Structures are given as structure tokens and as C-alpha cells.
Amino acid sequence: MLPVAERHDSSGPLPSDVGVKSPMKVLNGRWKSVAELGGSALASISTTAILFAVTGWDSTFAIFVLSLMLFLMIYSVVCFVEHGALEAKSKIATVAIWLLALAGATPLVAIIFYVIANGLPVVAGHFPHFLTNSMVQAADGTAPISKAGVGAAILGTFEQVGLTALLAIPLSVVCAIFFVESKSRYANIIRMVVDAMTGTPSIVAGLFIYEIWVLPRGTSGKMGLAGSLALFVIMLPIVTRTTEEMISIVPGSIKEAALALGAPKWKVMLLVILPTAKAGIVTAAILGIARSVGETAPVLFTAGGSNFYNLNPFHGVQDDLPLRMYQAIFSHGSNADAEAWGTGFVLMSLVLALFVIARFVGAGKQGSPRKIRMLIARTRKSKETANVAPAS
Amino acid sequence: MARDVSAWFGSNYVLEKISLVMEPGKVTALIGPSGCGKSTFLRILNRMHELIPSAKMAGAVELDGIDVYGPLLKVTETRLRIGMVFQRPNPFPSMTIAQNVLSGLKLAGIKVQNKDELVMHCLERAGLWKEARNRLNDSGAALSGGQQQRLCIARALAVRPNVLLMDEPCSALDPISTRVIEETISEISREVTVVIVTHNMQQAQRVSDNCALFLVDGEGQPGHIVEAGPSQLVFSSPKDPRTADYVEGRFG
Numbered sequence A: 001m002l003p004v005a006e007r008h009d010s011s012g013p014l015p016s017d018v019g020v021k022s023p024m025k026v027l028n029g030r031w032k033s034v035a036e037l038g039g040s041a042l043a044s045i046s047t048t049a050i051l052f053a054v055t056g057w058d059s060t061f062a063i064f065v066l067s068l069m070l071f072l073m074i075y076s077v078v079c080f081v082e083h084g085a086l087e088a089k090s091k092i093a094t095v096a097i098w099l100l101a102l103a104g105a106t107p108l109v110a111i112i113f114y115v116i117a118n119g120l121p122v123v124a125g126h127f128p129h130f131l132t133n134s135m136v137q138a139a140d141g142t143a144p145i146s147k148a149g150v151g152a153a154i155l156g157t158f159e160q161v162g163l164t165a166l167l168a169i170p171l172s173v174v175c176a177i178f179f180v181e182s183k184s185r186y187a188n189i190i191r192m193v194v195d196a197m198t199g200t201p202s203i204v205a206g207l208f209i210y211e212i213w214v215l216p217r218g219t220s221g222k223m224g225l226a227g228s229l230a231l232f233v234i235m236l237p238i239v240t241r242t243t244e245e246m247i248s249i250v251p252g253s254i255k256e257a258a259l260a261l262g263a264p265k266w267k268v269m270l271l272v273i274l275p276t277a278k279a280g281i282v283t284a285a286i287l288g289i290a291r292s293v294g295e296t297a298p299v300l301f302t303a304g305g306s307n308f309y310n311l312n313p314f315h316g317v318q319d320d321l322p323l324r325m326y327q328a329i330f331s332h333g334s335n336a337d338a339e340a341w342g343t344g345f346v347l348m349s350l351v352l353a354l355f356v357i358a359r360f361v362g363a364g365k366q367g368s369p370r371k372i373r374m375l376i377a378r379t380r381k382s383k384e385t386a387n388v389a390p391a392s
Numbered sequence B: 001m002a003r004d005v006s007a008w009f010g011s012n013y014v015l016e017k018i019s020l021v022m023e024p025g026k027v028t029a030l031i032g033p034s035g036c037g038k039s040t041f042l043r044i045l046n047r048m049h050e051l052i053p054s055a056k057m058a059g060a061v062e063l064d065g066i067d068v069y070g071p072l073l074k075v076t077e078t079r080l081r082i083g084m085v086f087q088r089p090n091p092f093p094s095m096t097i098a099q100n101v102l103s104g105l106k107l108a109g110i111k112v113q114n115k116d117e118l119v120m121h122c123l124e125r126a127g128l129w130k131e132a133r134n135r136l137n138d139s140g141a142a143l144s145g146g147q148q149q150r151l152c153i154a155r156a157l158a159v160r161p162n163v164l165l166m167d168e169p170c171s172a173l174d175p176i177s178t179r180v181i182e183e184t185i186s187e188i189s190r191e192v193t194v195v196i197v198t199h200n201m202q203q204a205q206r207v208s209d210n211c212a213l214f215l216v217d218g219e220g221q222p223g224h225i226v227e228a229g230p231s232q233l234v235f236s237s238p239k240d241p242r243t244a245d246y247v248e249g250r251f252g
């Protein structure tokens, strides 16, 4: 409903019978398009409303779809009548793409909105102990929410993901360099394996570590480190592939310049190519971290989850944010929902912060992918193509 | 000097038995239409040719009597002594202007005492000092195209090469930057042997002592040298009628 309603609001003074041939000559330019859009929207919504009132259907989704289709039809007619076939096509395409994009973005925005609306009050209302308490006080799910907290989970997430990053990122960069530099057949095979690994169902990663790490150690097998290892399986291929991408967009001319100065290959990589791709590699690493922070399945039977603070990732079960959420939902306690939303909010804020940092670094000063692309564009003297003007 | 240099890309025969002496301390200009193998020849001189997977070559290149492809010189050493400036300016975007100038030393593992002085000296010789003196710590990518090219020349000079190869160094530049770079070339040619590829006949006449014309006879044929000699002779009284046609612009 969102896009249609918006058009409706901004339509301003309207001739009521826009759908019919109307003397619109009085309006021109921007206002005319607004009137056309608003009129079509109004017409489609009223038609839908009448239709549904008469037939007595009441499906929100059906209302949405029907009014959208009617809107496009009416708008097409209006455009053809007012502007002729050529301009009408352009206008209809523009509007259709906008509508589809908005329809696609609506659920995404809705999720963020939901988490904030439900999670923020929990965190803010029980600040700061929601962020510092461990879950132990509310373990049976009947204690008041003021006892609950995600402190242990935050600690666990930082330790587990930190360890993962420590293991995975350096190895990823080395792998990426290997893929970029090596021309051997084996490199291609390994690259294919890594590609396949990016699609590993995360629960399989968890199962794998459970089999080789947790089970052999019996009852003391679950620990933060085991979670890290499972996350490692998730993070390594993602960071490797992105880093490889970032290294390979460094223009060949820069590599040639370095080689022509009499540099050995390893120095070219270390002193020229990696610094040039630095921002891109940092971005890759942060995106990999952001991805693993939110993974539940890999840590489920490896880190185990816990209601207690556990500082030591190498011994004993440990909580983390996705697990906290998972367990809150399944606790069936009186505060299950609130705890889960609160945890979700904290988790999402963390991921969001990481993405913002990644964006920031990616757009940073020197050697960012954008800068490199700009440099390539400049040397190619590429011409900017004119923007297709929106309907106005 | 080069003797009987031939080159292939895969099965494509692009250079046939090129022999050319590039005199020390002189500027040699290579002229000829596009695609006749001038760049390929230049890249053979400092062993950049072999970086292309399908590339092959035959013949010998000597630097002060030492075989460049022989066991006495390592590849990196060859490239260190025979510097190169490319058609498109390619400063390192991750480095500042000063770092760009010093990058060759760092990449080749050479230590120097007085870095600031070296930066100043090289930028001066490349004709960039006046414009860059106050922005030595800006990114190399922040300069204009002509300035970037002069930065590349300064970078190439910083390692004190014996020879400097320049592949159409001015083809992407405006006339004023071109003029500055030409002055730079005359400036440095006292100490460095320069080999320059150019499509600009006036430029070849202005800057070079010696000149060699490359031509291909037809589609799929290898490039070869039609005429080589002192520039004045080549331009004023060419021996080969094709040279006369080419330098006067009557030709492909």
C-alpha cells in the first residue's frame, strides 16, 4: 500500500475525473505529472475499494495487487492520451520500475522497523542491565525481564567472532593472493572448492566441527573455540573470494609499473597491490565478520549457549547473541518475546554498525575500490552517459 | 643494442629480425604506424615482453656489452637498469607523490641516505618540482594526467637507470604537458640513454638524435625496420621512398 498511498498524499488539487479525457492544459510540467500519477492512483484505489465493497472480499494482499494493476493500467491510458506513445512508454516504464523497487524494499524496511519497534523499548527500558546481565537470573523464563540480559552473549559473540577473524582473515588474504597469482590447474580446482564452500549450509559447518572437535572431547567438548572453528568455515570462503575480487580489480598497469622498476613479484604484491586494494580488503573482512556475527546454526552445537558469563573461550560452553535469541524464543517463558526482540535489536545494531564501518572504509581516502575505478575511468577517458530523465 | 630480435604472440609473428644500436647518452626515436611492433620491441629491451603468457622472442639484447637475457643479469636487475615510462600514466594510487618517487628504491631494496633531496632532485629533473613541492604528501592519483606522467618519469629516474624507455609518453597529454616532457627528455638525455616511441613526427625531430622507422608490409606480416640513422638525415634526406612517404604523412 505504501507507494500508492504516498502518491495519493502528494497529489494536491485534482480534477476528479482524470481517467477520462480532461482539459489538463492548465497544468504543466511537474504538477501535471503529479496530477497524472495522483489521479491514476486515486482512480485505481477507489475502483478497488468499490469492487471489494460490492463483492465483500477482504484480502489485504489482493487489494494491494489489484489496485497496483489497475493503477498501471489507468496510468498507461492517461499517458497515452496526454503524451503519445513514445513518451508514455518511458513514463510507464519509469513508474513501473519505481513501484516494483518500492514493493521489493517494503518487506526489508518492515523487518528493520519491526526489530527497532519491538527491540529498542526492551533495551532502552532496561538500560543498562539488559546489556550487562547474564541470563542466569531469568533462567527458568518466569523471572521478570528486568533480570534478563545479554551481557554474556555479547561477550561470547565478541570472543568467538574475534577468534574466527584472527584465524580466517590472514588465511583468506593468503588464499586470495594464491588464486590471483597462480596460473596452475590446481589453483582453479581449489578456487572451485572455495566457491562451493561459500554456499555451505551453515548448519553443515556446525555439524562438521561437532563431529571432529566436540564429540571427541566428550562432555567438555563444547566451547567458544569450537564455535569459532565452525564460523571459520563460513567466514574463510567469503572473505577469500571478496578479497580476490578486490585484488584483481587493481589495474594491470600498476602492477606493470612496479615490475618495470625492477621489483620482485612478492614485493609488488606486498608494497603495491595489497596497499592499493587495502580498503577493499578491509571491507571484505568486515563483511565476513558481519556475516558470521549473525550465524546461529554453526554455534548451536559447538559453542553450546549458556546462561552464565564465561570469559574463557577455550573451556566450557559459551553464549552468543544468535544463540541467546534462539534460546529466548524456545524458552516459552513469559518474557520470551521481549527477550528475543531485545537480543535481536542488539544483534542487528552490531551488524549494522559493521556494515556502516565497511561502507565508510570502502569509500575511504586512498586506494579504495571506488578510487581505483575512478582512476581506470580517467585513463580510459570514458564518457559519462546521460541519465535517463525520470518522468517530469 | 639489439641484434636480430624477433617476437611472437602465440603464432602471430610481430617482429622480424630487428637490429638496432641505441647509442649511449643519445635519444633514439622509434616511429611507425600502430601495430607494427614498436611497443613490443621496447618491452623486449627490458624484459617486460615475457610477462605476457603467449609471448616469445628470439635474438639478443645487449646493455653495455652484457647480454640482457644472459646469466649475468637478473631480470629484476635488467629492469632496474632499463627503466620504462608507459603510454598511460600509472602512478601508484596508494602512495603519496614523494612515496611514488621513492617507490623504485623501496621495491628494488635500495637504501639511500638523503631521501628528501632525492625526491626534490628527481621531481626537478622531471619538471614537476614547482607544481608538486607543496603537495608532496598528496596522493599520486590527485595530479592531472600530464603531472602524473612526469611523476612516472621522476619515479623511473629515481633508481638511476642507464636507459629509459618511453612508450608514447605524450600520447595522452595536452600540448603544454607534452612540451614540458620534451624539455625533460632533452634535460635527462645527458645522463640517460633514452629510447622513445612517438607518433608525432615533429616531436621525433625535436627530441631525437637518432631515429628508426618501423613498418609492416601487409596484414599478418611482421614489423621490421625500414630505415634507421641520425634523425636529421632520416627526416631531410631519407634513403627509402617509404620513409619519405611516412615522415611527410603520405602513408598509413
Ligand SMILES: Nc1ncnc2c1ncn2[C@@H]1O[C@H](COP(=O)(O)OP(=O)(O)O)[C@@H](O)[C@H]1O
Residues within 6 Å of the ligand: B009, B012, B014, B032, B033, B034, B035, B036, B037, B038, B039, B040, B041, B052
Ligand atoms: N598482449 C598481446 N597479445 C597478443 N598480441 C599482441 C599483444 N600486444 C600486441 N600484440 C600484437 O603485436 C603487434 C604489435 O603491437 P605493438 O607492439 O603494440 O605495436 P605498436 O606499439 O607499434 O603500435 C600488433 O599486431 C598487436 O596485435
Ligand SMILES: [Mg+2]
Residues within 6 Å of the ligand: B035, B038, B039, B040, B167, B168
Ligand atoms: Mg604501442
